[in-house]
Amino acid sequence: MESESAIDGTSLDLGPAKAELSRRVSSSLNFSTSPHPPSWPKSGDFARAQSFVSPKPLKPFNTADFKILLLENVNKTGVDLLEGVNYQVTSLKSSLPEDELIEKIRDVQVIGIRSKTKLTERVLKAAKNLIVIGCFCIGTNQVDLKYAAERGIAVFNSPFSNSRSVAELVIGEIIALARQLGDRSNELHRGTWNKVSNGCWEIRGKTLGIIGYGHIGSQLSVLAEAFGMTVIYYDTVNLMALGTAKQVPTLEELFKAADFVTCHVPELPETTGMIGREELSQMKRGSYLINASRGHVVDIPALINAMRSGQIAGAALDVYPSEPGGNGDYFSNDLNPWAEDLRRLKNIILTPHIGGSTEEAQSAIGIEVAQALIRYINDGATLGAVNMPEVSLRSLTIDEPNHVRVIYIHRNVPGVLKTVNEILGDHNVDKQMTDSRGDVAYLMADISDVSNTVIKDLYQRLEGLNSRIMTRVLF
Numbered sequence: 001m002e003s004e005s006a007i008d009g010t011s012l013d014l015g016p017a018k019a020e021l022s023r024r025v026s027s028s029l030n031f032s033t034s035p036h037p038p039s040w041p042k043s044g045d046f047a048r049a050q051s052f053v054s055p056k057p058l059k060p061f062n063t064a065d066f067k068i069l070l071l072e073n074v075n076k077t078g079v080d081l082l083e084g085v086n087y088q089v090t091s092l093k094s095s096l097p098e099d100e101l102i103e104k105i106r107d108v109q110v111i112g113i114r115s116k117t118k119l120t121e122r123v124l125k126a127a128k129n130l131i132v133i134g135c136f137c138i139g140t141n142q143v144d145l146k147y148a149a150e151r152g153i154a155v156f157n158s159p160f161s162n163s164r165s166v167a168e169l170v171i172g173e174i175i176a177l178a179r180q181l182g183d184r185s186n187e188l189h190r191g192t193w194n195k196v197s198n199g200c201w202e203i204r205g206k207t208l209g210i211i212g213y214g215h216i217g218s219q220l221s222v223l224a225e226a227f228g229m230t231v232i233y234y235d236t237v238n239l240m241a242l243g244t245a246k247q248v249p250t251l252e253e254l255f256k257a258a259d260f261v262t263c264h265v266p267e268l269p270e271t272t273g274m275i276g277r278e279e280l281s282q283m284k285r286g287s288y289l290i291n292a293s294r295g296h297v298v299d300i301p302a303l304i305n306a307m308r309s310g311q312i313a314g315a316a317l318d319v320y321p322s323e324p325g326g327n328g329d330y331f332s333n334d335l336n337p338w339a340e341d342l343r344r345l346k347n348i349i350l351t352p353h354i355g356g357s358t359e360e361a362q363s364a365i366g367i368e369v370a371q372a373l374i375r376y377i378n379d380g381a382t383l384g385a386v387n388m389p390e391v392s393l394r395s396l397t398i399d400e401p402n403h404v405r406v407i408y409i410h411r412n413v414p415g416v417l418k419t420v421n422e423i424l425g426d427h428n429v430d431k432q433m434t435d436s437r438g439d440v441a442y443l444m445a446d447i448s449d450v451s452n453t454v455i456k457d458l459y460q461r462l463e464g465l466n467s468r469i470m471t472r473v474l475f
């Protein structure tokens with residue numbers, strides 16, 4: 001394939017191996033100030049240059065141009081993988097205030113976050129170069145997924161790498177609440193010996209009610225049965241029970257029977273305030289509540305009242321309606337008027353959203369999400385994306401001169417494929433795949449025997465279509 005201009009590997013100060021990499025990726029077209037992202041290096045052997053062709057004058061490819069901003073202390077496994085592909089990675093320990101985030105996001109093609117960074121429409125509007133978001137966690141409620149899809153920005157997460165960690169935390173909390181461990185420990189920290197058995201229980205033979213029987217809920221079900229608990233669960237979907245667990249048809253039925261109720265639902269309009277005054281009153285007197293899902297699921301003032309009255313004997317909260325961006329002071333009454341009342345309650349375990357915070361989970365999440373980002377950036381594969389149709393073609397390799405992968409993200413309207421195929425149809429299309437999800441469709445086509453001039457022409461014609469959201473050409 002003809003090359004616009006070669007990269008000067010030595011100027012990158014990358015050492016011999018990376019100088020070789022830079023030489024090999026030199027046949028690329030580079031980005032300019034257009035909203036389209038720049039050329040990307042290939043993962044692994046860095047075999048193939050991949051570019052966003054800009055209608056502006058072409059510039060030499062430079063791997064150091066590719067910017068990834070990682071927030072909230074993404075695990076080293078993920079940072080290492082991304083740096084290993086020679087992207088320019090900036091990794092920060094905490095999230096950023098919105099205005100600072102807007103400043104920083106303008107410049108990057110990729111952002112990696114956890115649960116604290118809110119990628120709202122306002123923030124994403126500023127992200128002119130962004131092509132992909134990595135949520136290094138399970139939850140994706142912090143991202144405006146619909147708006148991102150409308151802008152052609154793919155979002156990936158790690159759907160189950162921390163499920164076991166959350167399930168283990170909840171098992172620990174069930175025992176800790178049943179035995180009032182938090183209170184006994186706090187008392188002795190303060191020098192008070194208070195040996196009591198009143199209101200302390202074994203968990204064997206008790207009933208656990210799980211709301212949301214997904215990755216975490218079902219994992220927890222198995223662990224709880226191993227402790228001799230009876231498990232019932234409520235889910236909006238009919239799901240196969242593990243062990244001898246039983247699905248119940250209504251929340252009321254679950255509340256009536258459960259000694260411990262634990263929430264494992266996503267943040268959705270339907271799950272907001274799902275556990276409030278009415279629901280707490282339906283629970284067994286002296287039962288326990290655990291929430292390690294999302295902060296808006298439980299109405300905290302209602303919980304405070306239910307605990308004061310003895311209706312609820314103990315609770316564990318790992319998540320809160322508003323959480324700080326980093327470690328430090330929290331629970332000021334300004335932010336949460338109920339904070340002081342909550343802290344004063346007996347037998348309540350308050351943890352700072354650490355359900356998934358184990359070495360094992362964070363390391364696995366780092367690898368999983370970084371690999372998804374690399375696959376998307378380098379090959380355009382959307383497998384596992386949470387807001388885009390899942391489309392994939394084989395990985396691109398070095399032995400394919402004069403070959404281009406065209407990715408055309410477009411609005412899902414009638415007649416687009418006909419028009420696109422009129423553009424691609426003059427060339428040798430080896431393989432093509434397309435799929436849609438809601439209003440957005442994703443097309444990938446591998447085309448052989450094309451020159452840079454043809455690539456540029458294909459790009460410009462696709463960019464000119466009304467249906468276009470984003471066009472990428474990888475070669």
Ligand SMILES: NC(=O)c1ccc[n+]([C@@H]2O[C@H](COP(=O)([O-])OP(=O)(O)OC[C@H]3O[C@@H](n4cnc5c(N)ncnc54)[C@H](O)[C@@H]3O)[C@@H](O)[C@H]2O)c1
Nearest residue numbers: 138139212213214215216235236264265266292293355356
């Ligand atoms: N505390 C933490 O650190 C931590 C860690 C991981 C996940 N989470 C939270 O836990 C949530 C659950 O995680 P998961 O991996 O089990 O998710 P999942 O998607 O595998 O399971 C969620 C389940 O909830 C069900 N559900 C949805 N709406 C419901 C409703 N209205 N009523 C009853 N069931 C409903 C779904 O059908 C699904 O089976 C995540 O969305 C995330 O917000 C928190």
Ligand SMILES: O=C(O)CC[C@@H](O)C(=O)O
Nearest residue numbers: 114115116137138139356
């Ligand atoms: O690590 C985090 O910040 C989020 C953990 C958890 O809530 C998740 O959604 O995976």
